Amino acid sequence: MHRKNKKKFLTVQLLPDNVSPPRSFQFRYTWIYAAGITAGIVFLLLVAGLITYSQVLQAALQKGALEKENIQLREQLQKIGELQAELELLRSYNERVRNSLQGYVTFSEAAGDESAASDVIFTSQQKYSLFTSVPQITPMSGFISQEFKWPDHPGIDIVAPEGTPIKAAADGIVAFSGWTYEDGYFIILYHPRGYSTLYKHNSRNLVSTNQIVHQGEVIAFSGNSGGTSSGPHLHLEIWKDGFPINPRQLLVDLTAGE
Known part of the structure; x- marks a missing residue:
């Protein structure tokens, strides 16, 4: 028995509407497979890039929000410190008057x-x-x-x-x-x-x-x-x-x- 030859080419035939003869194009299956694999890899890289960009952007936004929150907390702590100092000063009024105005x-x-x-x-x-x-x-x-x-x-x-x-x-x-x-x-x-x-x-x-x-x-x-x-x-x-x-x-x- 003769072994059946495996097809190595994909033939694409274009049939024009006019009287021109049909045109045929042949593509090796290996090229098609390679192109498909390449397209798949590119697609996966794009998806991975979008995911990475989204994560980086989210991290940057969170970092900015945390920095802003830290600044606000520092300002509040500074005000609290000033108010505590004022409170201690006010608490000392009575004692100061008692000690100095006998x-x-x-x-x-x-x-x-x-x-x-x-x-x-x-x-x-x-x-x-x-x-x-x-x-x-x-x-x-x-x-x-x-x-x-x-x-x-x-x-x-x-x-x-x-x-x-x-x-x-x-x-x-x-x-x-x-x-x-x-x-x-x-x-x-x-x-x-x-x-x-x-x-x-x-x-x-x-x-x-x-x-x-x-x-x-x-x-x-x-x-x-x-x-x-x-x-x-x-x-x-x-x-x-x-x-x-x-x-x-x-x-x-x-x-x-x-």
Whole structure:
């Protein structure tokens, strides 16, 4: 028997519509197989490349997001550190006043005394009248842009041009005069009968901690300092025995601006 010859070529015949003779093309099967294998390899390489590109792109996006998140975390940690430092500073006010003002003030320690929260009781060495020792005059001329609303806004905002003099609302002693991240330059005054007043966002403070001040004395100039300020104004707070009160209840000359 004769062994049947295996086909080595693929013949493709083109039959034109006109009278031209048909045209034939022959392709070796080995070429076709090689072309198919090559096309398959190219296809697989393209798929692998797309997958790799997608993974690299996703990793790059994740890296960018992580870097952004790390930056935000560092900023938050920095702010937390600043706020913690401010909190420790505020906690030290009372102790600093206690230790340095023995000749001017005494401090109530009576258990169960509701007025003990304010700490400060002025003695006969420093004479104060009822009017001048209670916050009753408006510290700065201007108009009220925001009213007292506890707990969101424990004071009032008085708007005036930057550099307007700020006066002490009552006789007292400077518990703090300095700068913080949120409030900028601000002052805390302790007054007799458990009162304290806070003056925030100043452009410049004129008094120092532990200094005695009198009602109507210029203690600072208005400004726009601090991270929470949106324009030149004075943020004024009045506290009594550790609780904020509406300044309108005490400031006899306070009138809202037009």
